[in-house]
Amino acid sequence: MKLFYIEITGEDRLSFEVRIQNNQLTGLRIKRQAYQRTDRVVTDIKGFEPFNTGEWLTLVKYDNWKGETVKDALRPTPAAFSPLGIHVKENWGYLDAYRLLDKMLEDLQRNWQNDYLNYGTLPALAPSRIEHFQRNLPFASELARYIINDRTVLEQLDPELAMMPLPRVGLDDWLIEENTTAMSRVEKLALRGRLSIEMLGTHQIITHRPRAEGENVAQLP
Numbered sequence: 671m672k673l674f675y676i677e678i679t680g681e682d683r684l685s686f687e688v689r690i691q692n693n694q695l696t697g698l699r700i701k702r703q704a705y706q707r708t709d710r711v712v713t714d715i716k717g718f719e720p721f722n723t724g725e726w727l728t729l730v731k732y733d734n735w736k737g738e739t740v741k742d743a744l745r746p747t748p749a750a751f752s753p754l755g756i757h758v759k760e761n762w763g764y765l766d767a768y769r770l771l772d773k774m775l776e777d778l779q780r781n782w783q784n785d786y787l788n789y790g791t792l793p794a795l796a797p798s799r800i801e802h803f804q805r806n807l808p809f810a811s812e813l814a815r816y817i818i819n820d821r822t823v824l825e826q827l828d829p830e831l832a833m834m835p836l837p838r839v840g841l842d843d844w845l846i847e848e849n850t851t852a853m854s855r856v857e858k859l860a861l862r863g864r865l866s867i868e869m870l871g872t873h874q875i876i877t878h879r880p881r882a883e884g885e886n887v888a889q890l891p
Contacts, residue, residue: 680852809835
């Protein structure tokens, strides 16, 4: 099973779990996740001052793992008898992985703000985050389709690689700056490694790579 992440903003990402059997893509599970800071402080990473970290919360899950495709929107509840919260499910019928991806991206474009608000307990969406999400979603969608539809690219991904699309210079310079800033947050550099701008096939991405021995905060090349 392959697992990778495509970040849309610094606080929004898609998690992809891909199942391949007999050289066929037989299952796809996509989680729309939001980052929530916690009170946990990391103090022991060389080269970094203490910083707060957080956790990725799954707001919506799209899954054809067991046959029929289901959109499962989560609604946490404080009720003691329901620690897993409430699940609001939509059955989308029998879709292969490629059609599931297309339908998920269509649904995300239409409903991402409502699904966020309906989850509850999360802070209000800032205008800057809304703009970042809306401008980056087409690039993230194109990158996701490219990876899922090209087995060679899918198989070359490192395990649990987290990446963000990076438009070419001149295409959307505001988005280039926002994406670079999002991937430069201290907790990402400390926990993942140095920033790295790379070509993934025909697509440019920004990701992280392990720092060399003795290297602290590495800058972009």
